[in-house]
Amino acid sequence: xxxxxxxxxxxxxxxxxxxxxxxxxxxxxxxxxxxxxxxxxxxxxxxxxxxxxxxxxxxxxxxxxxxxxxxxxxxxxxxxxxxxxxxxxxxxxxxxxxxxxxxxxxxxxxxx
Amino acid sequence: xxxxxxxxxxxxxxxxxxxxxxxxxxxxxxxxxxxxxxxxxxxxxxxxxxxxxxxxxxxxxxxxxxxxxxxxxxxxxxxxxxxxxxxxxxxxxxxxxxxxxxxxxxxxxxxxx
Numbered sequence: 001x002x003x004x005x006x007x008x009x010x011x012x013x014x015x016x017x018x019x020x021x022x023x024x025x026x027x028x029x030x031x032x033x034x035x036x037x038x039x040x041x042x043x044x045x046x047x048x049x050x051x052x053x054x055x056x057x058x059x060x061x062x063x064x065x066x067x068x069x070x071x072x073x074x075x076x077x078x079x080x081x082x083x084x085x086x087x088x089x090x091x092x093x094x095x096x097x098x099x100x101x102x103x104x105x106x107x108x109x110x111x112x
Numbered sequence: 113x114x115x116x117x118x119x120x121x122x123x124x125x126x127x128x129x130x131x132x133x134x135x136x137x138x139x140x141x142x143x144x145x146x147x148x149x150x151x152x153x154x155x156x157x158x159x160x161x162x163x164x165x166x167x168x169x170x171x172x173x174x175x176x177x178x179x180x181x182x183x184x185x186x187x188x189x190x191x192x193x194x195x196x197x198x199x200x201x202x203x204x205x206x207x208x209x210x211x212x213x214x215x216x217x218x219x220x221x222x223x224x225x
Contacts, residue, residue: 004155031210042116042215043156043199050210058211090155097210098143098203103155 002026006091006104013081013111021076021107023091031094032074033058033101034066036087043090049074050097081111114139114204118216125190125223133185133198133219141205143212145183147176148199150218156199159185190223197221 004025013019025032033048045058049068063085065077074093078085088108092101117136125131137145144163148156160169162178169176173194175186185198197218206212 033210040217042217043201044215045211045213048210056211092155094210097206098212100146100158100161101148101156101213102158105155106153 004091004093004102004104006089006107008107009105010108011110013078013109015082015111017081018077018079019081019109020078021089021091021109023074023076023104024072025074025091025093025102026072027093027095027102028071029093029095029102030071031097031099032068033092033094034064034074034076035090035092036060037090037106038087046076046089078109081109083111085109086111114202114212114214116200116202116214116216118198118200118219120219121217122220123222125187125221127191127223127225128189130186130188130190132187133200133221135183135185135200135216136181137183137200137202137214138181139202139204139214142202143205144203145178146201146203146213147183147185148201150197150199159198187221190221192223192225195221195223 034046035043047066052071091104147159150156160176200216204212
């Protein structure tokens with residue numbers, strides 16, 4: 001049982017480049033989330049989805065876009081990467097809005 | 113604004129030396145207080161959910177408790193494999209959305225043999 005899988009695990013970008021992070025879950029969860037984790041700060045919610053075809057903004061959505069075309073996948077896009085987006089990104093899923101989160105192993109992104 | 117504050121930021125213990133981690137929260141309409149464990153280079157792993165003051169949950173050497181303002185993660189006779197960062201998160205009312213979870217910054221725990 002794979003749980004939540006994120007690809008890629010590591011990526012280096014130049015300022016202004018674009019990229020997409022892919023998250024896949026095999027638990028049939030309705031809710032999916034993208035967080036970023038920076039040193040000295042707690043996990044911060046970027047965007048989330050309450051079901052296939054839906055997306056909503058979290059605490060720090062600027063500079064990111066998301067899509068949930070299939071229930072099992074949640075994509076996070078950076079259209080024009082900035083050094084401030086250097087971070088570790090975690091995808092998570094949950095069965096309910098108030099249930100425990102299942103996290104992926106993270107994607108470490110460096111923007112030069 | 114919901115807030116979750118964890119203390120201490122870091123804690124170094126000898127193997128077998130019991131201690132407690134603190135999580136203070138101000139979360140409107142608390143719908144659950146969560147504890148996660150995070151190992152270096154990994155995603156957080158769920159440990160416990162507590163819903164009401166007075167509730168306690170245990171797993172091996174860990175016990176989580178909840179009051180109206182704080183949660184504690186008690187670690188009894190820890191082993192080196194308990195070394196990790198422990199995250200606390202409060203899920204508050206979010207107007208029907210799924211964005212009510214606020215994470216603390218974590219406590220980095222090191223257990224020395």
